[in-house]
Amino acid sequence: xxxxxxxxxxxxxxxxxxxxxxxxxxxxxxxxxxxxxxxxxxxxxxxxxxxxxxxxxxxxxxxxxxxxxxxxxxxxxxxxxxxxxxxxxxxxxxxxxxxxxxxxxxxxxxxxxxxxxxxxxxxxxxxxxxxxxxxxxxxxxxxxxxxxxxxxxxxxxxxxxxxxx
Amino acid sequence: xxxxxxxxxxxxxxxxxxxxxxxxxxxxxxxxxxxxxxxxxxxxxxxxxxxxxxxxxxxxxxxxxxxxxxxxxxxxxxxxxxxxxxxxxxxxxxxxxxxxxxxxxxxxxxxxxxxxxxxxxxxxxxxxxxxxxxxxxxxxxxxxxxxxxxxxxxxxxxxxxxxxxxxxxxxxxxxxxxxxxxxxxxxxxxxxxxxxxxxxxxxxxxxxxxxxxxxxxxxxxxxxxxxxxxxxxxxxxxxxxxxxxxxxxxxxxxxxxxxxxxxxxxxxxxxxxxxxxxxxxxxxxxxxxxxxxxxxxxxxxxxxxxxxxxxxxxxxxxxxxxxxxxxxxxxxxxxxxxxxxxxxxxxxxxxxxxxxxxxxxxxxxxxxxxxxxxxxxxxxxxxxxxxxxxxxxxxxxxxxxxxxxxxxxxxxxxxxxxxxxxxxxxxxxxxxxxxxxxxxxxxxxxxxxxxxxxxxxxxxxxxxxxxxxxxxxxxxxxxxxxxxxxxxxxxxxxxxxxxxxxxxxxxxxxxxxxxxxxxxxxxxxxxxxxxxxxxxxxxxxxxxxxxxxxxxxxxxxxxxxxxxxxxxxxxxxxxxxxxxxxxxxxxxxxxxxxxxxxxxxxxxxxxxxxxxxxxxxxxxxxxxxxxxxxxxxxxxxxxxxxxxxxxxxxxxxxxxxxxxxxxxxxxxxxxxxxxxxxxxxxxxxxxxxxxxxxxxxxxxxxxxxxxxxxxxxxxxxxxxxxxxxxxxxxxxxxxxxxxxxxxxxxxxxxxxxxxxxxxxxxxxxxxxxxxxxxxxxx
Numbered sequence: 001x002x003x004x005x006x007x008x009x010x011x012x013x014x015x016x017x018x019x020x021x022x023x024x025x026x027x028x029x030x031x032x033x034x035x036x037x038x039x040x041x042x043x044x045x046x047x048x049x050x051x052x053x054x055x056x057x058x059x060x061x062x063x064x065x066x067x068x069x070x071x072x073x074x075x076x077x078x079x080x081x082x083x084x085x086x087x088x089x090x091x092x093x094x095x096x097x098x099x100x101x102x103x104x105x106x107x108x109x110x111x112x113x114x115x116x117x118x119x120x121x122x123x124x125x126x127x128x129x130x131x132x133x134x135x136x137x138x139x140x141x142x143x144x145x146x147x148x149x150x151x152x153x154x155x156x157x158x159x160x161x162x163x164x165x
Numbered sequence: 166x167x168x169x170x171x172x173x174x175x176x177x178x179x180x181x182x183x184x185x186x187x188x189x190x191x192x193x194x195x196x197x198x199x200x201x202x203x204x205x206x207x208x209x210x211x212x213x214x215x216x217x218x219x220x221x222x223x224x225x226x227x228x229x230x231x232x233x234x235x236x237x238x239x240x241x242x243x244x245x246x247x248x249x250x251x252x253x254x255x256x257x258x259x260x261x262x263x264x265x266x267x268x269x270x271x272x273x274x275x276x277x278x279x280x281x282x283x284x285x286x287x288x289x290x291x292x293x294x295x296x297x298x299x300x301x302x303x304x305x306x307x308x309x310x311x312x313x314x315x316x317x318x319x320x321x322x323x324x325x326x327x328x329x330x331x332x333x334x335x336x337x338x339x340x341x342x343x344x345x346x347x348x349x350x351x352x353x354x355x356x357x358x359x360x361x362x363x364x365x366x367x368x369x370x371x372x373x374x375x376x377x378x379x380x381x382x383x384x385x386x387x388x389x390x391x392x393x394x395x396x397x398x399x400x401x402x403x404x405x406x407x408x409x410x411x412x413x414x415x416x417x418x419x420x421x422x423x424x425x426x427x428x429x430x431x432x433x434x435x436x437x438x439x440x441x442x443x444x445x446x447x448x449x450x451x452x453x454x455x456x457x458x459x460x461x462x463x464x465x466x467x468x469x470x471x472x473x474x475x476x477x478x479x480x481x482x483x484x485x486x487x488x489x490x491x492x493x494x495x496x497x498x499x500x501x502x503x504x505x506x507x508x509x510x511x512x513x514x515x516x517x518x519x520x521x522x523x524x525x526x527x528x529x530x531x532x533x534x535x536x537x538x539x540x541x542x543x544x545x546x547x548x549x550x551x552x553x554x555x556x557x558x559x560x561x562x563x564x565x566x567x568x569x570x571x572x573x574x575x576x577x578x579x580x581x582x583x584x585x586x587x588x589x590x591x592x593x594x595x596x597x598x599x600x601x602x603x604x605x606x607x608x609x610x611x612x613x614x615x616x617x618x619x620x621x622x623x624x625x626x627x628x629x630x631x632x633x634x635x636x637x638x639x640x641x642x643x644x645x646x647x648x649x650x651x652x653x654x655x656x657x658x659x660x661x662x663x664x665x666x667x668x669x670x671x672x673x674x675x676x677x678x679x680x681x682x683x684x685x686x687x688x689x690x691x692x693x694x695x696x697x698x699x700x701x702x703x704x705x706x707x708x709x710x711x712x713x714x715x716x717x718x719x720x721x722x723x724x725x726x727x728x729x730x731x732x733x734x735x736x737x738x739x740x741x742x743x744x745x746x747x748x749x750x751x752x753x754x755x756x757x758x759x760x761x762x763x764x765x766x767x768x769x770x771x772x773x774x775x776x777x778x779x780x781x782x783x784x785x786x787x788x789x790x791x792x793x794x795x796x797x798x799x800x801x802x803x804x805x806x807x808x809x810x811x812x813x814x815x816x817x818x819x820x821x822x823x824x825x826x827x828x829x830x831x832x833x834x835x836x837x838x839x840x841x842x843x844x845x846x847x848x849x850x851x852x853x854x855x856x857x858x859x860x861x862x863x864x865x866x867x868x869x870x871x872x873x874x875x876x877x878x879x880x881x882x883x884x885x886x887x888x889x890x891x892x893x894x895x896x897x898x899x900x901x902x903x904x905x906x907x908x909x910x911x912x913x914x915x916x917x918x919x920x921x922x923x924x925x926x927x928x929x930x931x932x933x934x935x936x937x938x939x940x941x942x943x
Contacts, residue, residue: 029169036176043183050195055184062173075199 009139013042019130021090022063032062038135071150076161078150091130097142105158108149115145215252228261240284244277275317289326296333300348304341352378357390366406418448426466430459457502460495471507483530534663535680538656542684546691653677711759712820718752726804728869736880741804744872749800749807756814757781760789792817837870845928
């Protein structure tokens, strides 16, 4: 299962209720509202705990999201671009988060930079449909991936520290 | 819907804002750690980490904390504990502690502990309390109690505060010990009291245990007290001997001696004096003592009482009971000892006195006492001889001696002075044992058997006796038990009566024992005398004597044989028979008895008939048996056979047969005639007269002697008739006829008268005729 810190973080993110995909015009709005609320909450938490690690924004529809994420390793900040689309069958299916910069640099990545999530993620998401949203996906999916992969890649020397980032 | 989208827009804006607001400038833990680490790297900050890594502390603060800790622990803090409490590494603490101690003179660092002045003061007070309580304290105790090094204690703690906080004094002899004055005074008083109360030697350790004072103090204070007594040594088993004690001892001994004039060693030992003799000598240097095993007697006493009594005793020929004179404590042994000593000292003749169970007898008294016993001894000796007991004993003794000689000769001990008999015996024995003997022991055994013959009753006993004696004594001489003619009980019975009057019957036994041997000897010598005086020469004949006699008899037989050859054949045979029966029998008897004695068979009577003889012979050893049997048989045959047989017997007995000596024969014949004449003159009976006369005449006429009984008289007379004159012959005939004709008693008187008258004539005839015929025969 997820480790405790993730769980704790997760528990502080409000859960969503409305089951709506992006094609369902009416209730998608409701869904988005909820999404934003969850995200705001999540970010506030991060800020308070000093572990703020991403910036996200979306298009008008809320179907494409993009931004940056970073990871602190040995007191050094490694930043990456991040993007993802909301799939049609959302929320049943989780969004596929991608880090295009790291495409081809790691085995744990599909073509196009889509991160390969843990075996736990998909069943966990499936169990908790539609309660999990984007915030959860970030916390449950990307964060752990970064925690595992980035140090590894740094050590292998695939990723180097860029001062400006 | 649009409101929703507006809402969405608004939310999105909010989101962006939320994201863009800068993070709270809260310095999280991580940040802090980062900062401190940075500072540490730049060495702008010196902090000490705690053991678990969760906290920092600056050194100054740490120092202060250490001092607080010290204070909190009452002035004494173990650094290890401090490090645990403060959660800081020990090495940092140690360094800091050293710094503290260096800076602060009041704080000492020792043994990994910080100690400050407060603590020292505190323990000084405690020490003072303890000292007041016990009166005495040593640094070693304190060390163990406070767990501090002794030097530190001694210098910084005790000596610094001595006199101020710690009220006491240091012991001069031992700087590590402290006392209070009061304590010393107390001890002194205790010791004084204890020593004053003691009246006999006591072990110092016991004293100390009782009064609970230490040995060192005791010895040091002893001189100050100057008690009325002495301590024997300064070591572990010292004893305290009060002067009183020695005095009382001496007093007791003195008074006892003055009263009793003797001293028992045991009593002195009980007083506690170990060496009684030297003590006595020291106490009474002017007195003379007789030192016995158990007791010392004053010489004065001895002289006054014992010696005078002894003198009196010998003068009055009486006895003296020493136990009444000497002190009653003395046991019998003591009295015996004293007596011996006195006798030795005073050079009295010890033979004057006999000492028995604390009674001294003068010799005269005892001699008087046992006088009747002498007589009794002699009487017993006589009876022993009569009974034959003594003879038996002699026999046994001689046999034992022979046996001894044999065994010693077998032992190759050539200094055995054996006489002929023993040599012969040895030859016989070795000759027999030479074949198939297996060893000395067997030889000895076999010779023994040869000696004994078959086991007769007493033989067996004596054999056993000698066996046991030999076994017990190994190869040493055998000895026969001395014959006890006089028994102890006999003596006791005699003397008891006399002694009972004096009340001394309990001494009868020892006195009897004393004289037993003597009396026995007396009896034995008497018996010996008697034995030698008795005419029982048959037994006591030595080998030579028997030989002599047998030879004589043989000669006689020969002579008689010559005589009887002059007769007719049938008379001859009769005469032969008669001769053999008489003399031959005698010879056989002699020899048989002799052999029997040799074989230590006891024979009851000396005259045996043929059957008795034969029976006896059967019991003899083989070497003699045959010869003797032959001899016996020959008695029924002729003289020659008999002579031969006798010769063989004599050979067996290793006796020599004397050759016939003509000159001696003549002398013998004459001697024989003379004997007959004498008998003739002395006898009065007519028949015997005739007999003798006939024999004499025969001898005179024929020149040979004859051995014949009365029934041969007529034959003899017939024989000599030819040589006799007419009147003489006729006379004889008449006499003879008269003899023959007087079976009736009626006529006997008248005939007797006639015979009487004729007797003188016959005698005359025999004598005269002999003279005449002698000249004629020549």
